[in-house]
Structure formats: structure tokens, C-alpha cells
Amino acid sequence: MEAQPVPKLEGTNWNPGLEEELRKLWETENNYRFEPNKDKKPNFVLDTPPPYPSGKPWHPGALTQYSQIDMVARSARMRGYNVLYPVGIDRNGLPVEIATERKYRIQLRKTPRDEFITLCKHALDDIEAYMLELLKKLGISGDFENKYRTDSEEYRKLTQWSFIELWEKKLIYIANRPNVYCTDCGTALADAEIEYEERPTYLVTNRFKVKASDEELLVATTRPELLEACQLVIVHPEDERYKDLVGRKVIVPLFGNEVPVAAHPSADMSFGTGAVMICSYGDYHDVQLFRELRLREIVAIDSDGKMTAAAGKYAGMTVKDARSQIIQELQEAKIATKVEQIQHRTPLCERSHTPIEIIPMQEYYLKQLEFLPKLRKLAKAMEFHPDMHRQILSNWIDSLTTDYPISRNRYYATEIPIWYCSKCNEPHVPKPGRYYRPWKDESPFKKCVKCGNQKFIGETKTFDTWMDSSISALFVTKWNRDQAFHQATYPASIRTQGKDIIRTWLYYSMLKCYLLTEKAPFEHAWIGGLGQDASGRAMRKSLGNFMDPEPLLQKYGADAFRFWGASEANLGYDFRLSEDRVAGAGKFLTKLWNTARFIGNFPEPKRPETLTQTDEWILAELASLIKECKEGYEDFNLFVPSTKIREFLWNVFAAHYIEMVKGRAYGDVGRGEDRDAARYTLHLIMKSMLLLLAPITPHITDHIWRRLYGSKTIHLESFPEAGQHKVAKAESQELMEFNIEVWKTKREKGLALKDSIKIEVPKKLKGYSADLTRMHHIS
RNA sequence: GGGCCAGUGGUCUAGCCUGGUCAUGACGUCGCUCUUACACAGCGAAAGUCGGCGGUUCGAAUCCGCCCUGGCCCA
Structure with missing residues (x-):
């Protein structure tokens, strides 16, 4: 008895409105929790860029990059890793101060420090909430529950700790040197x-x-x-x-x-x-x-x-x-x-x-010149994706001529933990493990080590923000907070970031982490290109060529935006943002949806004893697709799997295979075993494509997966294995060319596709002749 | 002044490392087609001096040299 076909997917296109429901489901299922060495899987630790809440709307190129980073994390899970994917917010630095000065028409230096800091906090909280919401709407699978802020007591404590260790290693010095100075920012x-x-x-x-x-x-x-x-x-x-x-x-x-x-x-x-x-x-x-x-x-x-x-x-x-x-x-x-x-x-x-x-000033410096040869070596050993962007780092290292000035005269930043003897001016650096605010806190010192004086003056300067950001890899791996965790997770597996901040974030991270741990902070560096406007210009708020990403997400859904982000430009290359192209990515989802809807009409049988030549052919094509996708994912390149899958689905699987086996799948022709062979193969291909696509378009793949293949999420599955099927490439080519030739002949003769036609199936394609005859109505 | 990257039909893009099939695919345009998943589709068509010049080679989009244009970065 044959089970009645039951359509399991409603409507002829993917409804982005379903994304929200799925995200709620994921939140309750809590699938992405990280524990070191859980289930004996190897750890995979991402050192992700904590975004800076600099305003609304958020840079759409940045959002694209966050979706790509999520694909790196999701693909690592499906490659069998235990993935630590932290979510952070970078809240230190000048932009918020400048925005606050403008918003309230005040000047930093003429406003009480406490008051100014409070105003900055409010501005940051507001934009932070907006950014986190957007990240969630994108389907980011990071650890929102344990999100960190670089201006938190815990983070700043660690920044100061890193400074104190460097101070004790005698790598910090004060110098009166000509300094590049902004008289407007006063720093x-x-x-x-x-x-x-x-x-x-x-x-x-x-x-x-x-x-x-x-x-x-x-x-x-x-x-x-x-x-x-x-x-x-x-x-x-x-x-x-x-x-x-x-x-x-x-x-x-x-x-x-x-x-x-x-x-x-x-x-x-x-x-x-x-x-x-x-x-x-x-x-x-x-x-x-x-x-x-x-x-x-x-x-x-x-x-x-x-x-x-x-x-x-x-x-x-x-x-x-x-x-x-x-x-x-x-x-x-x-x-x-x-x-x-x-x-x-x-x-x-x-x-x-x-x-x-250029003004001579007294500033704190971190030594870097003497370590450049070592850093060059680390840069050489690090795996860059794409490799070409290593050059940017090398050029930067080669061009450095002074040590790194780390002090700033600002308010909203991590304080430099130093007290000076009021008499002899001797600097005193406290013990690590606490967050110090010398401009406000009472001195932890009782007596000057040099002159015995009992009064101290707190330092008012703060650190450059890269002093904070450069230890993100140490913070997320719980350096000085949880030794066992740190041991298991440091160095991180991968740093994911844009190419615009290689000379800052990437370089300073290498410098500081090397000085503190004698290791590079991560093994791989994933360098994304920058989002440009539709005419290829850099998108800058100051240029006003910004596109608000939120309406795009609203209209086309996160998956369309993500698929566009993956398939628009090759790894490391700049990409242009245009609504048309996001819409084009949405069409791919429609195609995937309808293919799944068609296949979902058929029950999924057990693997029959034998498959037909046509089935073997598409399985061979699938095997090479799986191989290519895996290679792409291993290189953290999303462009490769996204474009290969699109090509396979659209131009090979849907256009040729489905048309060839429709008759068998419906059971109109052939033996029952051949029918099951077609149905079995259709489902196998569908499952494999969903799995391969899951990191890129997590919503639609999970929805289809749950509907067709059980109620569990696709996101705990592994990538499929490439099978042993082999069909010569030339044969594949010839098969598709034959189909095209028949279509062409029919139209030249003014025949409808359902009309019968007299045409010879080439000898080489004899194995396919049953399916071809049914497909083209060859008489 | 230096470095890196790019320059392929109207638009975007693959191929370039490892020279050799009528240069890949998408968007757009035009024509035809409701064909038991999809008209957000299918099929077909038009459309390209592969930035320019020179070299290597039997053969170059692909290798080499010079130049031009754009982007990013540095001094």
C-alpha cells in the first residue's frame, strides 16, 4: 500500500516571517552552549570583533561581516567542533565622547568627569540594545547570554592587569617626546x-x-x-x-x-x-x-x-x-x-x-620596536584567509618607527592604574586583580617607597582603546580568571575581522598577547572585505552614502541577506551593497523552497538494492559538490559553498535531474524499485543540500529540515560525507547537452514540451534512455 | 613617492596560481511557454577588442615587461 503524498510545505515561496519563530525556538532549545571539550570534541574558539555602538543606522557592511562570522562559527560546529562564539560590545573610546559632547553641547574638559561618564553610558546603552537586536535578527548563534562589554569592571580590570604585568616586565616607559596631538580632541x-x-x-x-x-x-x-x-x-x-x-x-x-x-x-x-x-x-x-x-x-x-x-x-x-x-x-x-x-x-x-x-609631551609608551622581528615571524606563521591580506600586516610591521604611545587624555576609557607620590613624583603601580580609578579612588598606597611621603596623586590619563581591544582573545578565554578554561581555549582558533583594522586591532593584539603569553593570540586570521556603496565607494557615515540594513532584513529576511553576503564577493574582497542583489538572493531561497516542496510530496523510502544510472549520476555530482563545499568551509570561505550550491541546485539538480526522474518519482513509469530509487535519491540530495547550506541560511534550512526530516534542529547535525559515486565529467556534460538539444529542437519545430518527438539517444547515454524517453516523450 | 588589490557583454562576477574546449554564472533586456514543485518559473535569443601596448609561445583572459584607470593603505 502506498502512502498518500502529503505536502508538508505551504505556499509557493519561503516566508521570512517564519524566521522569528525559529529564533525563539533556538533560544529555548539552547543548542549552542559551550563547554570546553564537551563530548570529547575539539574546541574551536572565535575571537570576534566586539562592535562599537557608534550610532544608527549600523553600517550594513559591518552587519554583513557579522553574518559571515556566524557562518564560520556554524560551519565549525557542523565540522564537528565544540565552538566558543563570544558576543561582546566595544564601549571604550573617543566616538561616544564626541557624540556626547555634541548631543548635550558640552565640553569634556569643562564637565565633571563622573557626570560626563554617565552621559556616555546612556548613549552607549541605547545603541547597544539596537545592535544586539539586529544581531539577533540576523540569526547570529553567538553566546548572547554571556555577552561582555569592554567598559565593564571585569574587562577593565583585565586591561589594567595586562598593563601591570607589562609594567613589571619593564616594557612600559614614560618619555617626553614629540607626539602627534590633536588640539581639538585634546589628546x-x-x-x-x-x-x-x-x-x-x-x-x-x-x-x-x-x-x-x-x-x-x-x-x-x-x-x-x-x-x-x-x-x-x-x-x-x-x-x-x-x-x-x-x-x-x-x-x-x-x-x-x-x-x-x-x-x-x-x-x-x-x-x-x-x-x-x-x-x-x-x-x-x-x-x-x-x-x-x-x-x-x-x-x-x-x-x-x-x-x-x-x-x-x-x-x-x-x-x-x-x-x-x-x-x-x-x-x-x-x-x-x-x-x-x-x-x-x-x-x-x-x-x-x-x-x-606635533608637540613634545610626557606619555606612556609600550615597547614594540625591539620585538618587531619576532612579530614578523608570528605574522608569517599565522594562517591568513585569504593569504593575500597577510601583506597588509607585514607592511605595517615594516613601517613602524616608534614605540606605541598608550596614554590618552580622555574620560570614557580604562584608567591607567598609577599613583604618584605627591612629594617626589615616584609612580606607584598597584597589584593586579582589581579595577582602579586613580582619578577618583583613594590611593591603595600608604607610604612612598622612595621618600616615605604619605600622600599620593592619582593618574588622570586613560589608555588608548586598542589597549582594551587587543586583549579580547585573552578575555574570552578567561585569562587570569579561570586557568583550566584558559588552558583549554587559548590561543583562540580564529580571529575574524575586517581588513581595515589589520594595522590596529590585529597588530596590537599580536603585540600585547605575545608580550604577555609569548604566543600569538590565534592560529587563523579571517579577513573580510569592506562593504561599499552601489558605486564602489567606501560607505562612511561622513559621506552620507549609508544604507539602513534594517528595512532590508525586514523585507527580504535574514537568510536572503545572509545568502547575499556569502555569495556576493569572494573571501577578502570588497563587496557592494544594493537592494537588487539582496532581492536576487531571495530568489534562490524561493527555488530551494519549491524544490523542497516538490520532494516533500514523496515519502522517503529505504535505500533500494540498486539505483538507476540517472541516480548514480546525480549522486556523483553531489559527491563533488560536497567535496568543494567542505574545502570552502575549511578555508572559512563562504563564497565557495554558497555559489557552488546555487549552481548545483539551479542548473544541475532542478533543471536536469528532477525533470528526468519526475515520471519515476510519481510512479507513472517503471518498476516500484525504480520509483523508490528516484524518491530515495531526491531526498538524499535534498538533505545534503540543506546540511551544506545550514551555516549560511540557518532559518529556511532548519524549517525545511524539521518539516521533512523529523522535529530536531538541523544545526546539531554534521556535514554529509562525499559518497563513492563516480561518473565521468564528460558523460555528465553530454547528458545535459543532450537535454538542451532536445529542448532546442522542440522549440525550433514549434512543439510543446509534452509533445512527442523522434530523436536518437546517443549511444553513450544508453544507461539513461528510460528516463530520457519519459522526460522528453521520445517516440 | 611606496605598497596591496582590482579593471572580463548594460551592471556584477567565475576562470588567472597549474597557458590550449565555441570565456562561467547571476541581475537586467527581448521573444516564446501555465510543462502534474516553482510565472519570485521554464526554454530560447541578443549582447564581450577579457583596461591599453609590447614580449614569451605552435597557442595567452591566464606567464613576463611597461603604461593607463579606480579603490584601500602607508610615507
Whole structure:
């Protein structure tokens, strides 16, 4: 007796509304809980980027990346790993401070610190809730229950702990050095926080009198306000114009100090007059020469961006005002021979877009230069996906010339745990294991170790945010919190991140974790491309070319968005976001849905003794698909499985196999055993495709799986094994070409597909002739 | 100035490492078709100097050199 076919899937397309129900189900089932070495499976630990709540809407490219990371985690589970997939939120740093200053029209330095911090917290909480909700809507399978925040007491305690260990290892030092400084943000910047922009500025050519002669030297500069800090004028050694001036002295106009003229190869003969004044500090070139030639620095600009006493009557003016004032005076005194406007590549603060200044300041530094050779080795040993992006890290390591300045003058960040003796200024660093706020807390020290004084002053500075983020791999593996857990999970298996923060997050993570644990923090680095707008431009909030991802998710569902994210661009390449293409991904889901709906009509029989040639053929195609998908997943590449599965489903399985076996599947033709062979094979292929797709489109695959193959979730299953079926590629090709030829002939002859046709089945395809005859109505 | 990446039908993309089938697929366009899963479909068609120039080779989208354009990063 044959069971009546029962349609198990309603409607002719996938309803994204079902996603919400599934997510609720997953939450109650709690399938993804991590315990080290559970069921004797190997651990797989992700070090994921905690997103920064910087505003609404969230960058759609970032959201795409989070969905891709989820696919990495889900595929690892289905490859048989026990997966630790942490969810964190990065809440330290400048952006929230700037947003808070703008929102409440207040200034950080003029607001009580406690109050300011509270305002920042509220802003972060608000956006954080929005982001977590979006992540959940995407179907992210991370550990939301144990989500962490980088501004929590527990996290900051660990950041301070890492600092204290580095301090004790004598890897931290204080130095008074020229520092890249943003006068607007009021803080020192790391190299990574600087960006460049072409901006108009004046190039002023001034007469410098040559000492004890009537000669003059013309010197062009973009920084006339720094004349008082000029200590040297350089010319190129091969510059014939100035050969006889080298070694003599010139007099700085307006200020009258005498400075030598020297030959130096870094002078550009073609820029300005070829003679360059070297001041402390106009740009990096100045810094380099001051260091190289051991010149005496004159601090001309203070940390508020105002001219210092060294600037004489210009003291107290802003750099900008001083510049225009001084240009005017130089012109009036006929010292300036030329004032022209030029486009100048100006270094800017990445956050405030203010031109940076170089000011000598006392800052804390973490040693890195002496470890660069070791870091280069670690970078070489690390497995990059794709391999090409290792280059970005190598280039960065090769370009570093100073140690890492780790202190900042901000509020919403982890405090540097130091107290200074009020008398002798000796720094005291407390014991690790607590969260310290020296600007607020009482000193844990009773007596200065140096002078015995009993009063202390707490440090007010904070850490650069990368000091926090760089230990994410240590935090999620419970370093200094749970030794057994840490042993089992560190180093992490994989760091997943965008290519834009390789030189910051990835590099600083390697540096700090290496210094603390002597190991690289992770084995693999997965580097995603960046989301661009539809015309290929970087999507930036400042450019206003943002697309709100939420309506897209609402309209097409998370699975369509995810499938688009997986299949849009190859691993590591930038991708463009457009609604059309997400919609196109949705069509694939419809195709999958209808294929499943068709197959669900048939009962799933046991494997018959023998299968037909047609069944063997599609199983061989499936075997190679499984192999390709597995290779893709092992390389953490989602592009490979998503595009291969789409091609197989659409162009091979649905177009050819299903059409060929329809007759048998319905039981219209052939023996009962052949019918079961078709049904068995249809279900086997369906199951395999669902399993292969489950990491990419977790909702639709789970829904179909539960409906057709039992009530349990697909997400606790493993990937299918590639079978032993073998059919020559040429035969496969020939089979599909024959079908196409029949279709073409029918249309040329004006025949409907159901009309019969006289056509010879090629000899090589004899094994398929029963199915082909039924399919094409060959008479 | 340097580095990395990219440049393939109207749009996007595979192939390039490991040279050799009429260059893959998707979106879009046009025509036909309701064919016991799917019209969010099926079938078919039009559409390409594989950025340019030169070289290696019997043969180059693929290897080499130079150049142009765009993106990202660095100095």
C-alpha cells in the first residue's frame, strides 16, 4: 500500500516571517552552549570583533561581516567542533565622547568627569540594545547570554592587569617626546588615528639674511608661524644654487635668531626654493631631523593649540590666527617675496578632522620596536584567509618607527592604574586583580617607597582603546580568571575581522598577547572585505552614502541577506551593497523552497538494492559538490559553498535531474524499485543540500529540515560525507547537452514540451534512455 | 613617492596560481511557454577588442615587461 503524498510545505515561496519563530525556538532549545571539550570534541574558539555602538543606522557592511562570522562559527560546529562564539560590545573610546559632547553641547574638559561618564553610558546603552537586536535578527548563534562589554569592571580590570604585568616586565616607559596631538580632541594620537587630506594652504617664501654679508637666502614654508622654532635650514647636497651657503649662518626673520645652513639629502630641490626650514615641530620630517641631528627643540605650540611664550608677541594666539597675522606682517615688512596658495597633503585627526600638531609631551609608551622581528615571524606563521591580506600586516610591521604611545587624555576609557607620590613624583603601580580609578579612588598606597611621603596623586590619563581591544582573545578565554578554561581555549582558533583594522586591532593584539603569553593570540586570521556603496565607494557615515540594513532584513529576511553576503564577493574582497542583489538572493531561497516542496510530496523510502544510472549520476555530482563545499568551509570561505550550491541546485539538480526522474518519482513509469530509487535519491540530495547550506541560511534550512526530516534542529547535525559515486565529467556534460538539444529542437519545430518527438539517444547515454524517453516523450 | 588589490557583454562576477574546449554564472533586456514543485518559473535569443601596448609561445583572459584607470593603505 502506498502512502498518500502529503505536502508538508505551504505556499509557493519561503516566508521570512517564519524566521522569528525559529529564533525563539533556538533560544529555548539552547543548542549552542559551550563547554570546553564537551563530548570529547575539539574546541574551536572565535575571537570576534566586539562592535562599537557608534550610532544608527549600523553600517550594513559591518552587519554583513557579522553574518559571515556566524557562518564560520556554524560551519565549525557542523565540522564537528565544540565552538566558543563570544558576543561582546566595544564601549571604550573617543566616538561616544564626541557624540556626547555634541548631543548635550558640552565640553569634556569643562564637565565633571563622573557626570560626563554617565552621559556616555546612556548613549552607549541605547545603541547597544539596537545592535544586539539586529544581531539577533540576523540569526547570529553567538553566546548572547554571556555577552561582555569592554567598559565593564571585569574587562577593565583585565586591561589594567595586562598593563601591570607589562609594567613589571619593564616594557612600559614614560618619555617626553614629540607626539602627534590633536588640539581639538585634546589628546595624543597613535599613528593609526591619523588620516590625510588635500587641503589648501599658503606657501610663503621669505628672505633670510645671510650673516655677515649682503646675501639673502629665500626659504619657502607652509608653517611661517613656526619661524621662532626654526633651528636649521637645509638644502640638497647637489643643489648648485646654495653650495657656497652650506656651513654659514642665516638670520631668522622677525625673530632674529641665527641658524646654520646644512646640506641634507632629504631637501627636495624642486619644492619651493629648494631651501627648507626645520622647526620643532612642523611635520614628521622635522621630527626626524631633530632626532638625527640632535637639535634643541623649542616648543612653539601648547596642548590647546595656542602659541607659547616662545612665539613672543604671538603667544596665546591660535595656530591659525598666528599664521595669518604673521603672514601679514611678513608681507608688510617686505620679508615675504611670494605668498601662493597650494594644495597640501595635510595630516588630520581621524575623529575631529583637525590638522594634527606635533608637540613634545610626557606619555606612556609600550615597547614594540625591539620585538618587531619576532612579530614578523608570528605574522608569517599565522594562517591568513585569504593569504593575500597577510601583506597588509607585514607592511605595517615594516613601517613602524616608534614605540606605541598608550596614554590618552580622555574620560570614557580604562584608567591607567598609577599613583604618584605627591612629594617626589615616584609612580606607584598597584597589584593586579582589581579595577582602579586613580582619578577618583583613594590611593591603595600608604607610604612612598622612595621618600616615605604619605600622600599620593592619582593618574588622570586613560589608555588608548586598542589597549582594551587587543586583549579580547585573552578575555574570552578567561585569562587570569579561570586557568583550566584558559588552558583549554587559548590561543583562540580564529580571529575574524575586517581588513581595515589589520594595522590596529590585529597588530596590537599580536603585540600585547605575545608580550604577555609569548604566543600569538590565534592560529587563523579571517579577513573580510569592506562593504561599499552601489558605486564602489567606501560607505562612511561622513559621506552620507549609508544604507539602513534594517528595512532590508525586514523585507527580504535574514537568510536572503545572509545568502547575499556569502555569495556576493569572494573571501577578502570588497563587496557592494544594493537592494537588487539582496532581492536576487531571495530568489534562490524561493527555488530551494519549491524544490523542497516538490520532494516533500514523496515519502522517503529505504535505500533500494540498486539505483538507476540517472541516480548514480546525480549522486556523483553531489559527491563533488560536497567535496568543494567542505574545502570552502575549511578555508572559512563562504563564497565557495554558497555559489557552488546555487549552481548545483539551479542548473544541475532542478533543471536536469528532477525533470528526468519526475515520471519515476510519481510512479507513472517503471518498476516500484525504480520509483523508490528516484524518491530515495531526491531526498538524499535534498538533505545534503540543506546540511551544506545550514551555516549560511540557518532559518529556511532548519524549517525545511524539521518539516521533512523529523522535529530536531538541523544545526546539531554534521556535514554529509562525499559518497563513492563516480561518473565521468564528460558523460555528465553530454547528458545535459543532450537535454538542451532536445529542448532546442522542440522549440525550433514549434512543439510543446509534452509533445512527442523522434530523436536518437546517443549511444553513450544508453544507461539513461528510460528516463530520457519519459522526460522528453521520445517516440 | 611606496605598497596591496582590482579593471572580463548594460551592471556584477567565475576562470588567472597549474597557458590550449565555441570565456562561467547571476541581475537586467527581448521573444516564446501555465510543462502534474516553482510565472519570485521554464526554454530560447541578443549582447564581450577579457583596461591599453609590447614580449614569451605552435597557442595567452591566464606567464613576463611597461603604461593607463579606480579603490584601500602607508610615507
